[in-house]
Amino acid sequence: MTHTLDLAGAAAALGIGMLIGLERERRKGQGELRAFAGLRTYSITALLGYVTQQVGGGLLLGLIAGCLAVIASTAYWKSQDKDPGITSEVTLLMVLVLGAGCGDAPERAIAIGVVVAGLLAYRDKLHNFARIQLTDIEMRDGLLLLIVALVVLPLAPDRFIGPYGALNPRTICTLTVLLMAVGAVGHVAVRALGPRYGYVVGAIASGFASSTVTVAAMGQIVGKEPQHLRTLAAAAIFSNIATVTQMALILGAVEPRLLSQMAWPLLAGFATTALYGAALMLRAPTTAASQIIKVGGAFDLKLALIMVLTLTGITFLSSVMLHHFGQVGVMLTATLSGFADAHASIASIAALATSGQLSLEAASIPILLVVSCNALSKCLVAWVSGGRTFAAYVIAGQVLLTGAMWLGTLLR
Incomplete structure (x- = not known):
């Protein structure tokens, strides 16, 4: 069945990917110590989730999510001696899901994306609150x-x-x-x-x-x-x-x-x-x-x-x-x-x-x-x-x- 892609949904997915990707890019670092994903990767992943959901539905989205999980796991395995956290890897999967959700409920996906970006941006303050305050x-x-x-x-x-x-x-x-x-x-x-x-x-x-x-x-x-x-x-x-x-x-x-x-x-x-x-x-x-x-x-x-x-x-x-x-x-x-x-x-x-x-x-x-x-x-x-x-x-x-x-x- 042929589906017509909604440009408004695609724009919402791109906006979510760029917002979260911008925050990750600022923390990505440089050289050999840099993280595996930044502004471009998150933006493309959000669009990938949107297009996959519109073209192939839930089954194809599940297959893409599985492949992305393998890629994220490989990146984590390579960098676990430098950064034991998995925030970026989990966030990448979240961006894929949010991008897919922009087809049916873009407002909800955008709201969740903003919350995710806020949690990432205030990482240090949240850690300080949980551990010290x-x-x-x-x-x-x-x-x-x-x-x-x-x-x-x-x-x-x-x-x-x-x-x-x-x-x-x-x-x-x-x-x-x-x-x-x-x-x-x-x-x-x-x-x-x-x-x-x-x-x-x-x-x-x-x-x-x-x-x-x-x-x-x-x-x-x-x-x-x-x-x-x-x-x-x-x-x-x-x-x-x-x-x-x-x-x-x-x-x-x-x-x-x-x-x-x-x-x-x-x-x-x-x-x-x-x-x-x-x-x-x-x-x-x-x-x-x-x-x-x-x-x-x-x-x-x-x-x-x-x-x-x-x-x-x-x-x-x-x-x-x-x-x-x-x-x-x-x-x-x-x-x-x-x-x-x-x-x-x-x-x-x-x-x-x-x-x-x-x-x-x-x-x-x-x-x-x-x-x-x-x-x-x-x-x-x-x-x-x-x-x-x-x-x-x-x-x-x-x-x-x-x-x-x-x-x-x-x-x-």
């Missing part, structure tokens, strides 16, 4: 996080079980993964930026996943690094910036008119949080450069499980109260659900306003109740995870945030 404890924590996120979480049933139907195994596992991930994000940020700014940057980023979990993670670190108490408290407060931002995004997406009505309360809460967090940062002691990188685990699994149980208990209590007292209006529903998740409750209230079941004027109070209950939940989590002093800083910040939003609503 990454500790055994961090390696263990990283593997544990991947196991829980990729193995345990997908297997957890996504249904409500137990008394009052309040417990969802998938939700519990998700909270555990979030808490572990927040700790890992903060740990990486601290390793990169130092404690003074790393915790804050990590907390703001993690706050978009869960501000409550971020507060718990910062409280956990206080037990190990009490000298960074104010910095960690400021990071916990700064995670509310993500909460306020998400509130604005949810309201704007579900009911833009409600966002316009809540603009002043949201701005007041955002500004108050930023100012209070900055004040704590200014009072925080600076850390010497020699003490910036602290070797340790990325998270504490025991404390993470304790915090997950605490949050699950709050959810269970809310379900019990709803079961016994019934639906007494949006106020009670928002109050109880806000302890566990502010964003879902706010989305529900905005949806009620959109459908006309709740007026825009009446929707403000339930939203503020959600914020208030969620702030109370964060205060409890801060006390359990970080102790009295840490909780005092967090409670003051949450009171200021909540008060500013209520005041903004009353004065608008």
